[in-house]
Amino acid sequence: MIESIIGFTALIIMVFLRLPLAFAMGVVGFIGFWYINDYNWNAAMSMAARRIIDTGQDYSLSVIPLFILMGNFVTKAGLSNELYRACNAFVGHKRGGLSMSTILACGGFSAICGSSLATSATMSQVAMPPMRKYGYSDGLAAASIAAGGTLGILIPPSVMLVIYGLLTESSIRELFAAGFLPGLLGIGLYLAAVQWVVFRSPESAPPGERMPWGQRFIALRGILSTLLLFVLVMGGIYVGAFTPTEAAGIGATGAFALAAYRRKLNYQVMRDILVDTAKHLRHSSLWSFVR
Template identity: 55%
Template sequence: MSPPLLGLAGFGVTLLLILLRVPVAVAMGLTGVAGFALLNGWPGAAFTLGSAPFESVFPYSLSVVPLFVAMGVFAARAGLSQSLYGAVNAFVGHRRGGLAMATIGACALFGAICGSSLATAATMGQVALPEMRRHGYDDRLASAAIAAGGTLGVLIPPSILLVLYGLLTETSIGALFVGALIPGLVSTLLYMAAVVVQTRRHPELGPAGERQSWRRRGRAVARIWEVALLFALVIGGIYFGLFSPTEAAAVGAAGAFLFALLGRGEGRRNRARDLLGAAFETARTTGMIFLILVGAGLFNYFVETSNLPQLLVGWAQAAGLPAFAVLLLVMLFYLVLGCFMDALSMILLTIPFIFPLIQALGFDAVWFGILVVTVAEIGLITPPVGMNLFVIQGVVPGLRQETIVRGILPFLVADLVRLVLLLLIPALVLFLPGQMGH
């Protein structure tokens, strides 16, 4: 078997192992070592096994990962999610479907300081679903709005997926963060539009609530100053060149820790326990990400040695397809793959051989990065392995998976509309990064 075909077979074997519920890091690592041994012999594989894990996790640039993870965890423990939900609800809660729209808006704001889809969905599920049920919302709309809104945590910066994509492709993390702002806003508005369309056709899904006075609205907005400050420091600092991404992550993590320490706790004892729990959660999440990075590093050695990226570039050139047609095929590949894999694993597994093809076709790395995270985001709410669907079911006792799946279709349509807009109008991504440093 030729090296490129062996590389392609290795990708298939890795997918099979993942479908058999072998841990993703183990599946990539085993395939990488075995494939490298078949191509270069076992002594070479042993050397790679000794060096690749260290090289995968030692770069200074990776320090941004635990810092952004800590920022999101401490922000969740600080009780900011309830204030965010209350602030958005004050403005749209009186409309049909208003609580669902408030949930999506709160998810977008929480994602701006969290960076994790699963954490956003879990946190907002505990806050928003009981409130929507109390107001007579149908569980299909309520649960699906939380699952879809939770995906904004991986698109709206700071995003762990964008950080890892930037590190893998040597793309500016700051440019990726800034480039995700407009797509994040578009996504939020499209999700809200999906709620409006549903409740206009079926008003019983989301009854209108009570209109609040402008005084109460002002008070609600004043309660989210911590979120505004963190977002301004982190993203504003990067945009205006005050901080590097690592420095911004450190500032954000320190600020979130202070808010968790001084904020809306229930006594010093509970607060100390919460902070200790947040530290352990940060360590567990960071350890999981770094273990997957080690497996991806071993797999990447194998892929590079197999010349699979060069095979794909050659295939694209020989097929004579327009570059945009190849990009559409790549997007379709990711949409299908996202139905069976979580977003982090999908990006780490595929970028090493997909990105050289994208570079050869001349597409912008920042634009492609936002596209990849967008399709990964769609995978988070696509059955059968949409991770956010399981998260919502886990945090809401008695909620059936079929209920969430039945409500998620309009939000998937909104996602596909957004993907088409980003493909047809690259300026939605590239305009703000083009202004950096001006």
């Protein structure tokens, strides 16, 4: 009992010292294993090496970086901007409409990424400038992005659901199916929260410009490729055409093809995509836990 308390305390201290969670947990686990095996360094080193090799050879874990890679390709292809514009075309003219557009766009982007961190980072670049332009309060703007980013945890293909399924040996397909309703419920409640804030403080969210129906339908055409990619990935999983890992690979390939078709790729962009993917993985506590 005392050893557990000491180990947990050491872990918390290292985390507050901003040591990456993966290294903090690795240090505590390594030293703890060394201690409970009568200070046997060879046993601890063997355990650490075996764990690293087994994790690196785990084929099923490749689904996590592949879904995040798909989201990064979509972002570089400009599809995240089109998704936000399509949502803004229908609700942006309302008071608080830009905040609602942000939440809807976060839900749509989560459906092709699965990472809350990637969703928040992307939508902060896409949605924050328009909200500041129209005089939205910083609190409402930031809260819309932060709340919408959490939808990546629920809406398939959620990285958290993938990891939970791998750890508990549950069906990832069934977990994805179970995540749809809570995700839609979360979107609805966030939209209601925006309306409540605007009702109490109308000056915090001025209305935007109303778009004619012709431009709204044009904006919808821009997200057809995103919708088709989502249907391909999730539909293939649900009908049993391919596994979640294969779906992630197909989704990343499809997003790459879309970015290449739009001529958005070059050496620097590819490098940025890979760096961003590694960064999102490094800052993900769940991925650190699995490692």
